[in-house]
Amino acid sequence: MKFFSNLPAFFRKVYNRVTASIAFYPSLIATGFFLFTGAMILFEKEGITAEVEKFLPFLIIKDPNVAGTILNTLIGALISLTVFSFSMVMVMLNNASANFSPRVLPELISDKNNQTVLGVYLGTIIYCIFLTINIAPSHEELPVPSIGVLVGILFGIICLIFFVFFIHSISRAVQVNYILENLYRGTRENMEDGAVSKLGEEPIPDDLEFKHKISHSLSGYLESVDNAMLHEICEDLDLHCQLLYAEGSFVVEQTPIFQLTKKIEEEDEERFISTLTFSVNERVEKEHILGFKHITEIAVKAMSPGINDPGTAVVAIDYLTILFSKKMTLPETGAIKIIDDDNDKETEEETFKPVRAWLKMVGFQDLIYYIIASLRQYSKSDLIVMSKILLMLKCLVNTANELGNKKQQKVLQAQINILLEDAEVNLKNSGDLERFKGLAK
Numbered sequence: 001m002k003f004f005s006n007l008p009a010f011f012r013k014v015y016n017r018v019t020a021s022i023a024f025y026p027s028l029i030a031t032g033f034f035l036f037t038g039a040m041i042l043f044e045k046e047g048i049t050a051e052v053e054k055f056l057p058f059l060i061i062k063d064p065n066v067a068g069t070i071l072n073t074l075i076g077a078l079i080s081l082t083v084f085s086f087s088m089v090m091v092m093l094n095n096a097s098a099n100f101s102p103r104v105l106p107e108l109i110s111d112k113n114n115q116t117v118l119g120v121y122l123g124t125i126i127y128c129i130f131l132t133i134n135i136a137p138s139h140e141e142l143p144v145p146s147i148g149v150l151v152g153i154l155f156g157i158i159c160l161i162f163f164v165f166f167i168h169s170i171s172r173a174v175q176v177n178y179i180l181e182n183l184y185r186g187t188r189e190n191m192e193d194g195a196v197s198k199l200g201e202e203p204i205p206d207d208l209e210f211k212h213k214i215s216h217s218l219s220g221y222l223e224s225v226d227n228a229m230l231h232e233i234c235e236d237l238d239l240h241c242q243l244l245y246a247e248g249s250f251v252v253e254q255t256p257i258f259q260l261t262k263k264i265e266e267e268d269e270e271r272f273i274s275t276l277t278f279s280v281n282e283r284v285e286k287e288h289i290l291g292f293k294h295i296t297e298i299a300v301k302a303m304s305p306g307i308n309d310p311g312t313a314v315v316a317i318d319y320l321t322i323l324f325s326k327k328m329t330l331p332e333t334g335a336i337k338i339i340d341d342d343n344d345k346e347t348e349e350e351t352f353k354p355v356r357a358w359l360k361m362v363g364f365q366d367l368i369y370y371i372i373a374s375l376r377q378y379s380k381s382d383l384i385v386m387s388k389i390l391l392m393l394k395c396l397v398n399t400a401n402e403l404g405n406k407k408q409q410k411v412l413q414a415q416i417n418i419l420l421e422d423a424e425v426n427l428k429n430s431g432d433l434e435r436f437k438g439l440a441k
Contacts, residue, residue, distance in 0.1 A: 022089075022115060024115070025112060025115035025116055025118075025119050026115055026118045026119035026122050027119070028119065029116065029119030029120060029122070029123050030119055030122040030123045030126055032123065033122075033123025033124065033126050033127045034123075034126050034127075034130070036127065037126065037127045037130045037131060037148075038130075040127075040131070040145070040147070040148045040151060041130075041131070041134055041145065041148070043147070044134075044145040044146075044147065044148055048147050052146075052147055060146045060147075060150075061144060061146045061149050061150070062144055062146065063144070064135050064144050067135050067144050067145070067146070067149045068132060068135050070149055070152070070153065071128045071131055071132045071135070071149060071152055072132065074124070074128045074152055074153070074155075074156045075125055075128045075129060075132070077156070078121055078124055078125045078128070078156065078159055079125060081121060081159065081163060082118065082121040082122065082125070085117065085118060085121065085163070085166055086118070088166075088167075088170050089114065089118075089170070092170055092173055092174050095174050096173075096174060096179070099176075099301070099307065100176060100179060100297075100298045100301055111169070111173065113165075113169050114166065114169055114170070114173075117162045117163075117165065117166045117169075120155075120158065120159060120162050121159055121162070123155075124152070124155040124156065124158075124159050127151075127152060127155060128152050128155075131145055131148045131149065131152060134148075176298065176302075176309075176312050176315075177315065179298070180295060180298060180312075180315060180316055180319055181319075183291050183294050183295050183298075183319070184291070184295065184319040184322070184323065186291060187288045187290075187291025187292065187295075187323055188322070188323060188326060190287070190288040190291065191288045191323070191326050191327065191330060192326070196288065196330055196331070196361075198227075198337060199330075199331045199333075199334055199335055199336060199337065199359065199361075200331055200333070200335035200336070200337040200352070200355060201331045201332070201333050201335065202333060202335040202355045203333050203335075204242065204333070204358055208240055208261055209261065210240075210241075210242065210259040210260060210261055211260070211261060211262055211263060212259070212260045212261075212262060212263040212264065213256035213258065213259045213260070214256065214257060214258040214259075214260065214269045214272055214273065215253075215254050215255060215256050215257060216251055216253065216254075216255065216257045216273060216276070216278075217253055217254065218253055218278060219250070219251060219252050219253045220250070220251060220278035220279060221248060221249070221250055221251075221278060221279050222245050222246070222247055222248065222249050222250075222251050222257075222276060222277075222278060223247070223248075223277045223278060223279040223287075224247060224276075224277045224287075225243065225247060225275055225276055225277075225359060226275040226276075226277075227336045227338075227357075227359075228338060229274075229275045230243075230272070230275045230336065230357050231336050231338045231353070231356055231357050233268075233271050233272060233275070234356035234357050235353075235356060237262075237264060237268060239260050239261045239262050239264070239356070240260070240261045240356050240357065241258055241259065241260045241261070241272070241356070241357050241358075242258070242259050242357070242358045242359075242360070243257065243258060243334075243357070243358070243359045243360050244256060244257055244258065244259060244360055245257055245360050246289070246359070246360040246361055246362045247287045247289075247359070248287035248289050248290050248362075249360075251278070257273075257276070258272050260272075288323075288327075289362050289367065291323065292320065292323060292327075292367060292371055295316050295319055295320055295323075296316070296320070296371050296374050296375065297374075298312065298316055299312065299313040299316035299317060299320075299375060300313075300374055300375065300377075300378045302316070303378040303379050303382065303385065304378065310379070310382055310384055310385050313375075313379060313385050313388075314384065314385060314388050317375070317385070317388045317389060317392055318388075318392075320371065320392065321392040321395055321396070324364075324367075324368065324392070324396055325395075325396065325399050327364055327367065328364055328396070328399055328400060328403060328405065328408055329403065331361075332361050332363045332364065333358065333361065334358045334359035334360060334361040335355045335357075335358050336355060336356070336357045336358065336359065337352045337353075337355065338352060338353045339351070339352055339353075340352055340353045364408060364411065365407075365408075365411045368396075368411060368412070368415060369411075369415070372389065372393075372415050372418075372419070375389055376389070376418070376419065376422055380422045380423070380425075380426040381426045381427070383427060383432045383435070383436060386419065386422075386423060386427070386436060387435075387436060387439055389419060390416065390419055390436070390439050390440060391439065393412050393415055393416050393419070394416070394439075394440075396408075396412050397409060397412045397413065397416075400412060416440060419440075420436075420437065420440055423436045423437070
């Protein structure tokens with residue numbers, strides 16, 4: 001019973017690992033080429049060459065030696081091209097890790113464009129190899145797969161076109177602006193369309209008493225939660241629950257991860273655990289908080305003495321400003337809202353079932369503190385970057401005023417005061433300090 005209750009989490013984990021692998025798309029494409037090779041050999045046996053020769057006789061290659069030479073040349077050239085392309089990917093990953101942050105590597109590895117190019121290379125090599133097997137110069141009774149050779153030549157030309165595209169893609173992928181933009185877009189899309197945007201603001205009632213806790217037997221990053229399944233389990237067992245870790249957090253084994261309003265059996269505890277997916281890596285597309293962290297890490301790395309690139313830090317802060325503005329509009333209580341399909345109403349307005357489960361959320365106050373603290377630590381002596389941080393906070397204050405959120409206003413004003421204290425200690429030039437204080441007014 002325990003095994004079957006863990007199956008959903010197991011399949012989600014396997015799916016996430018497989019799809020995040022750099023070999024996923026190349027393997028699929030190479031398999032498609034292998035199947036296409038079998039189809040081409042079958043068509044050759046059915047006489048497709050004779051039919052095409054009636055209309056385009058100048059394209060037909062009848063000499064098995066010529067056909068074999070062409071295919072062998074393609075195989076050798078494409079193997080060299082593939083090795084060179086893989087080498088460029090490794091160089092790109094090494095540069096990105098050294099100049100930006102090791103945390104951006106999963107996003108670069110999972111780039112579908114580069115995986116597609118490598119998959120086409122491997123698929124064409126497989127196609128040419130298996131087609132070569134069907135060319136036997138010593139056996140005249142075996143027809144030369146002329147159309148197959150022609151298709152192989154076309155695949156070789158396509159690979160050359162893809163190589164030009166690959167060079168362009170790789171050269172763009174190592175640009176910090178491209179990396180920051182991708183992180184920004186992924187984080188924003190997660191906030192707008194992800195699970196957090198579908199949560200409610202209903203707080204946990206004061207009269208709820210959590211009497212039982214559930215621990216997890218493994219360590220790892222909490223990647224995602226199946227909200228619908230979690231709510232369904234709470235309904236079945238007639239209880240309320242709260243997840244004690246936010247998505248993206250690292251969970252240590254045997255640490256309580258759920259708290260419930262009543263004690264349940266061990267089998268039911270496994271049902272709760274099965275709603276969670278754990279991973280050994282952090283993934284931006286699964287949790288928007290990681291996007292904030294990765295952008296901040298790039299900004300901090302840019303301010304290090306070895307890199308010394310404040311311009312990159314300024315661009316990163318601009319992206320953080322937009323993302324924080326969106327974060328301020330998101331719910332922070334983590335109440336799971338499930339649409340009530342059984343409630344028949346004449347109005348088109350959606351109705352929701354009573355909230356039974358709450359997720360742990362990283363609130364705006366905690367997030368802004370940790371992000372600003374990291375930025376201040378490495379840029380407190382740089383007037384330009386400090387000024388940019390101050391302008392970001394003032395912009396967010398205006399957003400909080402428009403939203404009418406006094407709590408966020410106080411949080412942001414406290415961060416401005418902390419920034420002023422750091423400026424008074426670290427900005428040695430009186431002119432720089434006066435200019436900075438003038439921006440704070």
